[in-house]
Amino acid sequence: MTKEPNDVTITRRISMTVNGERHEADVEPRTTLVDFLRGTLGLTGTHVGCEHGVCGACTVLWNGKAVRSCIMLAVQADGAELKTVEGLADGATLHPIQQAFLEKHGLQCGFCTPGFMLSIYELLGRTSAPTEEEILDTLGGHLCRCTGYQSIVEAAHLAVEKMRTR
Numbered sequence: 001m002t003k004e005p006n007d008v009t010i011t012r013r014i015s016m017t018v019n020g021e022r023h024e025a026d027v028e029p030r031t032t033l034v035d036f037l038r039g040t041l042g043l044t045g046t047h048v049g050c051e052h053g054v055c056g057a058c059t060v061l062w063n064g065k066a067v068r069s070c071i072m073l074a075v076q077a078d079g080a081e082l083k084t085v086e087g088l089a090d091g092a093t094l095h096p097i098q099q100a101f102l103e104k105h106g107l108q109c110g111f112c113t114p115g116f117m118l119s120i121y122e123l124l125g126r127t128s129a130p131t132e133e134e135i136l137d138t139l140g141g142h143l144c145r146c147t148g149y150q151s152i153v154e155a156a157h158l159a160v161e162k163m164r165t166r
């Protein structure tokens with residue numbers, strides 16, 4: 001029996017570091033980064049919402065920059081250093097940003113939360129004393145259907161404090 005062209009699966013070998021751990025895998029070039037993280041690496045803390053780069057639920061850090069992993073391909077991350085929400089806590093000890101969300105009730109269902117936290121992480125990597133405008137600008141890139149946002153803003157402010165006094 002002859003093989004139809006559509007039966008051929010083309011893959012490419014990629015390698016990347018995720019949360020400090022090296023990974024290598026064969027992926028189809030069309031695989032999105034979020035599908036790779038969730039499906040291949042089992043890092044399901046990165047969520048899939050709109051799949052259009054709008055809601056921010058799929059945000060991860062790419063060489064230190066917050067990016068939307070639903071509109072990036074896994075092959076683009078070849079050689080990159082990534083951080084996902086799983087890389088925030090130190091064992092059983094929550095990261096200060098996670099602790100701030102906990103203390104300020106910055107989440108309800110938690111679907112949007114990993115994305116918010118990683119964007120705040122990126123912001124605090126750039127400046128330890130962000131302005132109100134910078135905080136709101138960072139949070140403004142994310143959608144939450146549950147909290148009404150005020151508690152998230154308060155969590156971000158507390159995260160700033162916690163990181164400063166760490």
Ligand code: FES
Nearest residue numbers: 049050054056070
């Ligand atoms: S799922 Fe990627 S931005 Fe919404």
Ligand code: FES
Nearest residue numbers: 108110144145146
């Ligand atoms: S906490 Fe439910 S979507 Fe934000």
